[in-house]
Amino acid sequence: MxxxxxxxxxxxxxxxxxxxxxxxxxVAGRITTLDATLWGPAAEEEAAKRLGWTEAVAISEGLVDDILALRDELRAKGVTHVVLGGMGGSSLAPEVIANTYGVALTVLDSTDPAQVRAALDDRLSQTAVVISSKSGSTVETDSQKRVYEQAFRDAGIDPTERIVIVTDPGSPLDQSARADGYRVFNADPNVGGRYSALTAFGLVPSGLAGVDIAELLDEAQAVSLELALxxxxxxxxxxxxxxxxxxxxxxxxxxxxxxxxxxxxxxxxxxxxxxxxxxxxxxxxxxxxxxxxxxxxxxxxxxxxxxxxxxxxxxxxxxxxxxxxxxxxxxxxxxxxxxxxxxxxxxGINPFDQPDVESAKIAARGLLDARPEPTPALFTAEGIEVRTAGGLEITDHSIDGAIDALLAALPDDGYLSVQAYLSRPAFPGLPAIRDALARRAGRPVTFGWGPRFLHSTGQFHKGGPAVGVFLQIVGAGDVDLEIPERPFTFGQLIQAQAAGDASVLADHGRPVLTLTLPQPSDGVATLRTRIG
The missing domain is CATH 3.40.50.10490 (Glucose-6-phosphate isomerase like protein; domain 1)
Structure with a gap:
């Protein structure tokens, strides 16, 4: 096909x-033959180690039998539920692959404590967890690994029998996981995360969940010659x-x-x-x-x-x-x-780097280390705390007034980015506010779940055209969850990620409206009423 x-x-x-x-x-032939000069001298060093995705089908075919064998082994032990802990390129492709094939895969790409707790409470005795990270240093994925290790131990289950690692060969995670006795699948290190759909990052969780990954690779192989010509x-x-x-x-x-x-x-x-x-x-x-x-x-x-x-x-x-x-x-x-x-x-840009992604991570880490007092709310209305950054000014101290002020700051060629730092399974209908805001603004509106969008559109927000305005919806409920052997909780982590990103956006001159919901369910209901 x-x-x-x-x-x-x-x-x-x-x-x-x-x-x-x-x-x-x-150009097509040169991409296929790994010509790193196509994007100019400044991009050459990065491109030279990021073109492995063109060979992914051939390389990944060697993984299929091992993935299917592990799937059969886990099923024989009564494991029928697969969870994927990963962010960005490590989670987005497997989610699309599993959903398209109609296969159940729980994607845990969040630090929201309610979402993490719900995943932990879901069929733990029948669960295998895939932890996917190129290096293992991603704070979200490291935290997910730690909390599942503890949960399995508490349930009397050996974590090494239930947690599978996908990472680059020789990475810190690769070394530590092998030393600890985990099953490890290595991906091609010459592939960046967002180009990794047809590598071990896309195939291991999908295959363990039940996807026909051989068919998926055959589909890609069928177009590979045409793409090289x-x-x-x-x-x-x-x-x-x-x-x-x-x-x-x-x-x-x-x-x-x-x-x-x-x-x-x-x-x-x-x-x-x-x-x-x-x-x-x-x-x-x-x-x-x-x-x-x-x-x-x-x-x-x-x-x-x-x-x-x-x-x-x-x-x-x-x-x-x-x-x-x-x-x-x-x-x-x-x-x-x-x-x-x-x-x-x-x-005229390098399509393989992400120079502005790290800034939000650094800001969040700084907040976790320093633990400053939260910035006081500008005002509170209908139980929702309102804060601004990036020069946004609000004269009407109401929820409608705050949203109107943000939309008034939207340039004629701009866009609105809605960022929800909440449990995705708990609020499945929330993305519907995107359409209402687009009609209200008369401009394109994106919707992203935090913190996963930080590994996705977050680069564009800071590095792309300076025409975006940003609406953060941040939960601050009573539910929290400890991260084993870490001095911060999941609740503190997601709060720091939201605040850190807001500060970086503000540093780039982007207007930010942050709506904090101490009672997330009530706050979401209020917002849906106010936005339409």
């Missing part, structure tokens, strides 16, 4: 303008040019599932594109939409709509001004990776 990319309007003009030159420059029909070249070559640049990319069998693909694409391109004041911001979202029909001049469609729609007429993409999950994972690397070349 191939991947088809159809384009009209400004995207078609971009393809006509750029693809012949990309073909002439041999320098041809005007290459879907990677076409898609890369369509999303990054419009003039003027349509730098908000609306991702719309419309008949595709792939579930949640936009969440994976969001990190891949935003973190790869959002730097040096430029970039492309994916906006995950539904078919009836405001942005789809608003005809905003800086928004490019991409529809993910079913294969049987390939011959239908593409809507004016849109891009349509169809094909298998494995094929699309690889096509979008090529397209993002090509977009980086067209934008």
């Amino acid at each position: 191939t991947v088809t990319v159809a384009v009209t309007g400004a995207a078609a003009d971009a393809v006509a303008r750029h693809v012949p030159q990309l073909v002439s420059d041999g 320098d041809s005007v029909k290459n879907p990677g070249l076409i898609l890369g040019a369509a999303i990054a070559g419009t003039s003027p640049l349509r730098d908000k990319l609306g991702i719309v599932p419309d008949g595709t069998h792939i579930v949640g693909f936009g969440d994976w694409v969001e990190q891949l594109i935003a973190e790869s391109t959002g730097k040096e004041g430029t970039g492309i911001l994916p906006v995950v939409l539904d078919v009836d979202s405001y942005e789809v029909t608003a005809d905003l001049p800086d928004v490019q709509i991409v529809r993910l469609v079913a294969n049987e729609r390939e011959t239908r007429e593409v809507r004016p001004g849109e891009i349509e993409v169809s094909g298998s999950l494995g094929g699309q994972l690889l096509v979008w990776e090529y397209a993002t690397a090509i977009a980086g070349r067209l934008l």
